[in-house]
Amino acid sequence: MEANLQYVLSGLSIGGVYAMVALGFSMMWSVAKAANFTHGDVFMLGGVLTVSLMALGLPIWIAAILAILIAAAAGALIERFLVRPFNREANAIGWMLTTIAIGVMMESFGTATYGPLPQPLPSPLAVTPLRFGGAGVFPQELLLPVVAVLAMLGLRLFQTRTHFGRAIRAVAANRVAAGLMGIDADRVTMVVFAAAGGLGALAGFLIAPVIQASTTMGLVIGLKAFMIAIIAGITNAAGVVTMALAFGVVERLIEGYLSTSARDAFGFTLMILVLLAFPQGVFGRKEVSKV
Amino acid sequence: MSDPILSVSGLKVSYGPITAVAGVDIEVGRGEFVGVIGSNGAGKSSAMRAISGVLAPAGGAIRFDGADVTRRKSHEMVALGLAMVPEGRMIFGDQTVRENLLLGGFSRVMRSDPEVEDDIERALELFPRLRERLGQMAGSLSGGEQQMLAIARGLISRPKLLVVDELSLGLAPKILDLLFPILADLNAKGLSILLVEQMASYALAVTQRTYVMENGRVLFSGPSAELAEDDRVLDAYLGRKH
Structure with missing residues (x-):
C-alpha cells in the first residue's frame, strides 16, 4: 500500500513534467498544425541555463527567470525561422526536418559548452522529503503536477477571458478566417510558441533539482511528451495534462512491479495500443480538415 | 472612373501549374454596389481571395483606397478598410x-x-x-x-469596402429574400460592396454594375439592369429556355 502511494506520488511528479512539456506541444500544434521537435531541448534549456547562469554568480530566481525568457525567445525564433517558412503549404512537413535537425544541434552545442555531465541544481524544496506514512516525496516533486494543472487552467482562462486569447482560438480554428478578422495569424503563432517555450523551460527548471540538469535530459522527455499529446488528442489541453499525469503514474507502477528497464518497453507498447483503440486520441475530436 | 475604392488590373491567380484567374480587371467606385457572376469554377472566389489578401496574386496589380496593396496580407487589408465575408x-x-x-x-x-x-x-x-x-x-x-x-x-x-463571397451558398430562398435587401440597404447608406454570386438573378437585382466571369477571365461587364436583359446572360445564367 505504501509502495503504491510512493509510485503514485513520484509518478505524478514525472507526469507533471510530461504535462508541462506536452501542453506546449498542444499549444503549438493548435495554432501552427506543426510539432516543434526542438521542444524537448527548449525544456532542457530551463535546467541547463539556470545552472550555467548561477555559475556566473546570479541568484537562483534571477537565473531561472532569465533562462525562461531566453527559452521563450528561442521558441519565437524557432517559429519564425524553422516552422513558418516550412509550413506554408497545406500538409507541409518540412518543419519536421528543420526542428529535429536544430534540436539535435542544440543538444550537441549544449554538450560541447556545458559539458556532458549532469550538474545539480540546489533547491530548498528538495532537501527534506515530506512523509506520507512510509512514502516520501520532496515538496519540489509535488510542485510539478500542481504547476502543470495551474498552467493548463491559466491557459484556459486566458483563451476564454481575454481578447488576445480569443484570437488564439480563432487562429487555431481557422487561420484564413482569423486573417480576415484583422488578426495577424503569424504573430499570434509566434507568441504561442514563445509561451510554450517559456512553459517548457519552467518545467526544466523545476525538475532539475530532482533529476539534475543535463544536456540530454530533454531528448526522451520531449519525445514522450509528444507521444502523450498524440494519444490524448493533441488539441485538448485538459486531456493532454490528464494523460500526462496518468502516464507518469503508470510508468512508476511498471518500474515498481516489473523493472526500470521494462518501463519504456511497456509504456510505449501501451501507447501504441491506446492509439490503436483511439486513433484521434482518447480525449480528441475528429480534426476538421483544413481548407 | 475617378478615384475608385478598388481597382484591380491584370490580376492573375494560380495554384501551382493551374491558372484560376488569367488577367482580370475589376473596379468598384466609392459607394458603388458591384457584382461578379459566373459559373462554378470561373475564378470568382480566387479573385476575391487575392483581393482580400488571403492568397498572393501571381500577377497584376490591386489598388485600394488610393494605395497599391498588391502584396498585402489579409489582416493588413482589414486595417486598411476591406472586410470580406468569405465563402462558406x-x-x-x-x-x-x-x-x-x-x-x-x-x-x-x-x-x-x-x-x-x-x-x-x-x-x-x-x-x-x-x-x-x-x-x-x-x-x-x-x-x-x-x-x-x-x-x-x-x-x-x-470597412470602406465589403466583399461578399457567395452569399447564397447553401441558403434557402426565404433567407436570401431577407439578406439581399440588407446588403442593398447597407449600400444605400454609403457602403461600397463587391458581391460574388452564383445566383445571377439575385445579384443582378441588387447591384448597379456586374462583371461576368468565365474560365478565369471577365467576358463582359455593364450596368446590371442592362445585363439582366442581355441574351448572353439570359441564356447562360438566368436559365432562359428557347
Whole structure:
C-alpha cells in the first residue's frame, strides 16, 4: 500500500513534467498544425541555463527567470525561422526536418559548452522529503503536477477571458478566417510558441533539482511528451495534462512491479495500443480538415 | 472612373501549374454596389481571395483606397478598410456569437476603441435574430443565422469596402429574400460592396454594375439592369429556355 502511494506520488511528479512539456506541444500544434521537435531541448534549456547562469554568480530566481525568457525567445525564433517558412503549404512537413535537425544541434552545442555531465541544481524544496506514512516525496516533486494543472487552467482562462486569447482560438480554428478578422495569424503563432517555450523551460527548471540538469535530459522527455499529446488528442489541453499525469503514474507502477528497464518497453507498447483503440486520441475530436 | 475604392488590373491567380484567374480587371467606385457572376469554377472566389489578401496574386496589380496593396496580407487589408465575408461563412463555431462579433473588430478591441460596442449594437439592430443568440455558440446557429453573423462580423471592422463571397451558398430562398435587401440597404447608406454570386438573378437585382466571369477571365461587364436583359446572360445564367 505504501509502495503504491510512493509510485503514485513520484509518478505524478514525472507526469507533471510530461504535462508541462506536452501542453506546449498542444499549444503549438493548435495554432501552427506543426510539432516543434526542438521542444524537448527548449525544456532542457530551463535546467541547463539556470545552472550555467548561477555559475556566473546570479541568484537562483534571477537565473531561472532569465533562462525562461531566453527559452521563450528561442521558441519565437524557432517559429519564425524553422516552422513558418516550412509550413506554408497545406500538409507541409518540412518543419519536421528543420526542428529535429536544430534540436539535435542544440543538444550537441549544449554538450560541447556545458559539458556532458549532469550538474545539480540546489533547491530548498528538495532537501527534506515530506512523509506520507512510509512514502516520501520532496515538496519540489509535488510542485510539478500542481504547476502543470495551474498552467493548463491559466491557459484556459486566458483563451476564454481575454481578447488576445480569443484570437488564439480563432487562429487555431481557422487561420484564413482569423486573417480576415484583422488578426495577424503569424504573430499570434509566434507568441504561442514563445509561451510554450517559456512553459517548457519552467518545467526544466523545476525538475532539475530532482533529476539534475543535463544536456540530454530533454531528448526522451520531449519525445514522450509528444507521444502523450498524440494519444490524448493533441488539441485538448485538459486531456493532454490528464494523460500526462496518468502516464507518469503508470510508468512508476511498471518500474515498481516489473523493472526500470521494462518501463519504456511497456509504456510505449501501451501507447501504441491506446492509439490503436483511439486513433484521434482518447480525449480528441475528429480534426476538421483544413481548407 | 475617378478615384475608385478598388481597382484591380491584370490580376492573375494560380495554384501551382493551374491558372484560376488569367488577367482580370475589376473596379468598384466609392459607394458603388458591384457584382461578379459566373459559373462554378470561373475564378470568382480566387479573385476575391487575392483581393482580400488571403492568397498572393501571381500577377497584376490591386489598388485600394488610393494605395497599391498588391502584396498585402489579409489582416493588413482589414486595417486598411476591406472586410470580406468569405465563402462558406467561416464563423468560429466554438466561440459565442458575441465573441465572433468582437473578433470582427479585433484590432479595434485591442486598442480599446470604445465605439466597438455601438457598432455591435448597430449590427444587432440589422440582424435582430443574432441578439437572441448572443451568448450561444456560433456553431449551433442555422446556416442563415451564420451568414447573418458573418456579415455582421465583417461590419464591426468599419470597412470602406465589403466583399461578399457567395452569399447564397447553401441558403434557402426565404433567407436570401431577407439578406439581399440588407446588403442593398447597407449600400444605400454609403457602403461600397463587391458581391460574388452564383445566383445571377439575385445579384443582378441588387447591384448597379456586374462583371461576368468565365474560365478565369471577365467576358463582359455593364450596368446590371442592362445585363439582366442581355441574351448572353439570359441564356447562360438566368436559365432562359428557347
